[in-house]
Amino acid sequence: MTRQIVSVVGGKDAASTGTYASINPARTSEIVAQVGLADAGTFADACRTAKDAQREWAKVPAPVRGRVIASIGRLVEANAESLARLVTREIGKPYAEALGEVREIVDTCDFFLGEGRRLYGQTVPSEMPDKNLFTFRNPVGVAAVITAGNFPVAVPSWYLVPALLCGNAVVWKPAEYAAASAHALYQIFVAAGLPDGVLDIVFADGAQTFEGLERALTEGTVQKIGFTGSSEVGSKIGELAGRHLQAPCLELGGKNPMVIMPDAELDLAVEGALFSGFGTAGQRCTSLGTVIVHESVHREFTERFARAVQQAEIGDPEQDVLAGPLLDQKFADRYEDYLTWIQPHHQVISGPVGRITADSPRRDFTGAGGLYYHPVVVDGVKASDRLFLEETFGPIVGVTTFASLDEAIELANLPGYGLSSSIYTTDPKHAFRFREGISAGMVSVNNSTSGAEAHLPFGGNGKSGNGSRQSGMWVLDQFTRWQSMNWDHSGRLQKAQMDVADISPDMGFRI
Missing domain, CATH: 3.40.605.10 (Aldehyde Dehydrogenase; Chain A, domain 1)
Structure with missing residues (x-):
């Protein structure tokens, strides 16, 4: 109706x-x-x-x-x-x-x-x-x-x-x-x-x-x-x-970073990245923008992440799926423009790119009649890429690497947004150093970039x-x-900073 x-x-x-x-x-x-x-x-x-x-x-x-x-x-x-x-x-x-x-x-x-x-x-x-x-x-x-x-x-x-x-x-x-x-x-x-x-x-x-x-x-x-x-x-x-x-x-908006430290629990990090990047088809202001993963665990993380994305259920939002369609045709048009930002030095590790159709299905799902798109993970993103610097409202996530926590924090702050952020680590020192250095208004430790509670402040800084x-x-x-409001009941005019009470040198009180 x-x-x-x-x-x-x-x-x-x-x-x-x-x-x-x-x-x-x-x-x-x-x-x-x-x-x-x-x-x-x-x-x-x-x-x-x-x-x-x-x-x-x-x-x-x-x-x-x-x-x-x-x-x-x-x-x-x-x-x-x-x-x-x-x-x-x-x-x-x-x-x-x-x-x-x-x-x-x-x-x-x-x-x-x-x-x-x-x-x-x-x-x-x-x-x-x-x-x-x-x-x-x-x-x-x-x-x-x-x-x-x-x-x-x-x-x-x-x-x-x-x-x-x-x-x-x-x-x-x-x-x-x-x-x-x-x-x-x-x-x-x-x-x-x-x-x-x-x-x-x-x-x-x-x-x-x-x-x-x-x-x-x-x-x-x-x-x-x-x-x-x-x-x-x-x-x-x-x-x-x-x-x-x-x-x-x-x-x-946001370009929300997720830092994966060498001591991170990788299965948990993959689960967090999957939900952060592709829940609501990546159409949250708090959706994951870039995974910043330590070079020592890069290969293992990306293999697990790519596999999780390939297995994720995309389809009818009335069913038990990770994501449904894009919100509206204007967002679909904009998302297709984001896909043109993928460059030759990038590597798409998640499978097909673009709209889900009978010619480009997602297993047995053809996306018939809806604005459905394949989730995309792009590895090899550089700090100078548009895919790294600009918000992408839709199901696309970039991956880059770092060698030290200071470098990770610098990369996380570089796009100039400051809404949400996340770090996966088992070391409290890493968590608190990240919190101190990140410009985001919200920080998660071992959790996704998305998710707010009604009694916690929500908001961002910079472009966010x-x-x-x-x-x-x-x-x-x-x-x-x-x-x-000031209410004077002395019965006389007392002038602030002029008639202030004082203490004499001999500690005697005087007005």
């Missing part, structure tokens, strides 16, 4: 100026949803509506807002399987992964339920008598949240849940190719008791979204931008926000982001502003 989806502003369906067909990438003849696309004016209107609604929402006590977040979590939990199956159908993510993504929303809600009672400020001692100092967290106002579709429900929850909990209103622009999943999540949020206008959902293409965001910033109806997507688009949003003296929350963090208590700094 094809869903009909439009934007919702202030609790009412908004007009559309165009349409988009969200396609099942596992069966491209199947339309999952017909999506009505809004224009820049609708986005700007949503921000005005949200600004009005936010004033009343902010007056709701934070513990009560927390109970709404708890209701969202329970509704997601009750509808977990159907929501996960919709995610699988719309973007081709294997069902087990889609169900894990839905559970991430529940974890996020469970954590932030408690934060409704822990939006702590501080009581600070004054340098003057009869004076008290306080700090408070205030909501920022309206947050414009723009998200990608590779995690169509989990990643948005990282923004929506804390933003709403803190007393903000949100205008959410999901990816068009994951519109049905996003709309289903929106309906759950509204059903939990959110007032009209506190959360609006707007479907629009990139150009209209950018124009609408620019209008809203000029009008002063947006006080925070959250963006998950490519580094290229993130830099443009960062520039736009900077012109309006705002600091956005940017979660961007502007240092902002999502998840856990750290994200509260994205959706609140610190306010200080």
Whole structure:
């Protein structure tokens, strides 16, 4: 059944100026949803509506807002399987992964339920008598949240849940190719008791979204931008926000390294590399980019890794597979361009390259009707190669070698991204030296580059982001502003730094 989806502003369906067909990438003849696309004016209107609604929402006590977040979590939990199956159908993510993504929303809600009672400020001692100092967290106002579709429900929850909990209103622009999943999540949020206008959902293409965001910033109806997507688009949003003296929350791409030390447990490292590189068909911001393997174990590791990749199940995401199809035709087109980066000095050790078809099957799987591609491992990658330096969103992993840990760290940092990283070692000294030297915001030891928990900070540096963090208590700094207050009850004007209390040379106290 094809869903009909439009934007919702202030609790009412908004007009559309165009349409988009969200396609099942596992069966491209199947339309999952017909999506009505809004224009820049609708986005700007949503921000005005949200600004009005936010004033009343902010007056709701934070513990009560927390109970709404708890209701969202329970509704997601009750509808977990159907929501996960919709995610699988719309973007081709294997069902087990889609169900894990839905559970991430529940974890996020469970954590932030408690934060409704822990939006702590501080009581600070004054340098003057009869004076008290306080700090408070205030909501920022309206947050414009723009998200990608590779995690169509989990990643948005990282923004929506804390933003709403803190007393903000949100205008959410999901990816068009994951519109049905996003709309289903929106309906759950509204059903939990959110007032009209506190959360609006707007479907629009990139150009209209950018124009609408620019209008809203000029009008002063947006006080925070959250963006998950490519580094290229993130830099443009960062520039736009900077012109309006705002600091956005940017979660961007990655070229995530995995270092394999000589003392690594190789079977475990192979398992981690397989999941990191090819889970979700390599379409995570935290997907493995390059394996940096010590020269002494290079041959043994690559032989095991190549064998594991060749044996991995790629196919129908409704089944028990490592990966399904690519998310959308535009990502398939882009991935085919990445394959042209393979050079004569490279060695493909994983088998066939390109789309899975009847002429190029994966054992008995022909990929008929879907955007399925062979997973690719390229050995012999050099530090000057595009395949080493640039993000490749899809099922392709490079392999290079190193002689010392210092060299491995230098190679890991060279591309200039800084999202996720991993090291396989049994020596704690290697693990801590790697942690100290790596520029990534997240480090795994003997684990994959992918995988986040709801109470740990998530985010990157360099080309991967502007240092902002999502998840856990750290994200509260994205959706609140610190306010200080001083209360003088001395009955006279006390001037800071001028009338400060002092201690005399004979230790006698004086004012």
